[in-house]
Amino acid sequence: MEYKFLNPEIEKKDLYTQTSHPIEDLLLQNNKDQIERLFEFFEGSENFLFVNGFLGTGKYEVVDYSTSFLSEDTIVLSYNCFNATVLDDILLAFFKDLKELVLKQKIMPPRIKTENFAQKINSYFSHVDKPFVVIINSFESILDENKKEICDFIHHLTTIGKVKTIVIGRTFDSAAFKDNHVERLTMYALEKDSVEKYLKQEGFKLTASESDEFYKLSRGYYFFVTLCVRYMQRNKLKPADFFKNLKASFLSFEKFLLKQSLSMVPQIKINMFWFLVLIRHEISIDLLKIFDFYNKEALDELIENKIVSVDKENIYISNFFDDSVELAPPSLIHKMRFFLINLYQSQLPLKPLERNICISRQTMRKEIEYHKMFLPKMYRPNLLEIQQISSAVDIGYGDDTADYYQGQKLEAQKSSEKDKPNAILSETITPLSETKDDIGKVDLDKILAPLTHKENKEVNSDLPFTELLRRLNIAQKEYEYDAVVEYAKKALQMKTEPDYNKYAPVLYEKCAFAYKKLSKYDLSLEYYEYVEKIYQNAGLTDKIATVKFNIADICYETYKMQKAKELFLHIVNNPNSPKNLVAASYLRLAGIEEDASGDADTSEYYKKAMQISSEVTNKKVLAELYFRTALLKDDENDINEAKKYYEKCIEINDEKLNTFLSSAYSNLASMYLEAGNDEKAIELFTGAYEADLKNKNVEGVYDSASKLALLLKRRDSEKALLYFKIALRASEQNNDKFYTVSACLELGDFFYEKKDDKNALENYMKALDIAKTSLAKDNINKINIRINDVKFRLGENEFNKLVENINEQKRIEEIKANAPKD
Incomplete structure (x- = not known):
């Protein structure tokens, strides 16, 4: 299918008069050729553009302006990169943006539940039938250790026909994109005439020599030119005074x-500036508002003076100011770093959409270690002073803060050799003494009865081998993967144990699995590849295939699609591969083709998997096969076949074995709803609700309860009200602000239709309170429209009384909630 990215009403003559994305006329006039090239990129068949130019040439501003040429259907996802950026940060930000589009009803959510952000983003790209433009800004900021994974993701995007990708960086990284066909666009410095005209417009008169000197120093870079102008205007300096002060300073122009x-x-809120300098990622303005050092006027002034940049609802400081931290009082910076460490610690346990900071746990852990590196040895800040930096933030200062006083160098900076499999064993553990029938046949789930209480996860050097295995098993069940690694590594050092060779391969696999869960994919691959050699030496075909599948799965999740495809094809073409793994591999191959819009190959892989389904004994694989086949048939509008396979999926009625059970119920219900069979739809949505309830899938409970409430609103208002309340409770329990706002609005609408203005207004006001800190302005406007409807119906006096009553009740409830418990 061919996708149209451009607004059909915009012609080339209109390119320089768009107002939806404001841009300085100085940049607009200097980049007419580049703007036209961007228009042609959106219009043409190319799907990958790299925009390069020196610091401060206005690259992002021009690209952002060009998105005003796009149609309303085109979805724009953009991310500004920093030193701290990893792939999961980008995926998390995109997921948040996509969820907001769902809330605005601009797109429909995918009809499949997924486990991680990579799968979630893939499902949106696959199932949302609209064009996408993805913009990755400040590519040069990404550290080399994180660049490969992000480049694999970008390469994957270039294989999707509905996606156009723009990467912005100072210089083109040919090594990073050697496997891609890349269109390139260069942004240049401002022309000298343009700079002179701009200075004149801003009220500065320069002699010819002064003009030459200014252009030579600023090099015509947009950022430097505008920053100089702001500085001179603020300090009421003439260009001659600027040059005189520069010469007297004995500093370079940039310093x-x-x-x-x-x-x-603004000195009154200098702490806000230093905080923004130290933090190595975007933060929301709403997060900044809860800190004591927030000041709106000061922030507006920083934005006006080009020191702080705004991207949607987020802000960040130009990396030109990174070195300014050296000019700050060291004691203040230490306190700030300590504050940041505790801020990240407080965010780590929260789910992604609960966090005040929209970055991954992987990045938060790295940032904790990064800031610890700069703290002096035995640094013990006055905790009262730290809390005064922002007394509004709930940050714990428990016994674990002692860890921050050590001032030791980053663990992550040390060589990771100690984590690698060869570092655990100084020599290979093969040949193995046991027969091949014994190797790997160890079920740690059954080795010992699970503990009934939480244990200290610290690895005691005196723990016996069997106790390490037992604790490892418990740690895995409790999702404490760091502990799994530590227990496994300790056990792998105990080579003199009688059962060592029997357990070693399993321990390697446990390490590999845990590292995968910790997003340490390189280490996970190394462990899987190491254990694969052990199984090859022992001739264990089934075990080799299983490990190869796990390696392929990591490649798939980290967007190494070509490598993943090769490994999955190896499994399906090997006649000795177990049928369960062959079917699962066909499903992954279908997923790879679906992501790349290869519809014919996708269908063919599903067919091949279905042909061997009678030999597949793994119900998890069968459930996925039936569900994905149903989804394919549903998309093809083959209603009967879709129903058939949804029903076959539902027959595997075990939530633990069938993770698609709720989705199958829900999708089948939607089919009956579209056909006008509300009774059957209610029955099936109830099945989805019960499956999610049993599986403790709170997000699923919200979704099913919401749909049941809307269906029952006209049939059984009492039951509908119950489901509306369940949906709201589920959204709150899941700490999902998007869903909570939606649930409040639906419940408010229910009461509004019943002319219960008090409850309607109470829910609308609750939605508004949440939306103000979480959602875009157009969502807030929709809530205000509802509130105004209540106001119109009641009249202003009655409305104001009701608002006051609701606020008073809210204050009473807050006092009760905060009262000390007896």
């Missing part, structure tokens, strides 16, 4: 400008 720019930071 002088950096130092003098700090004078534009």
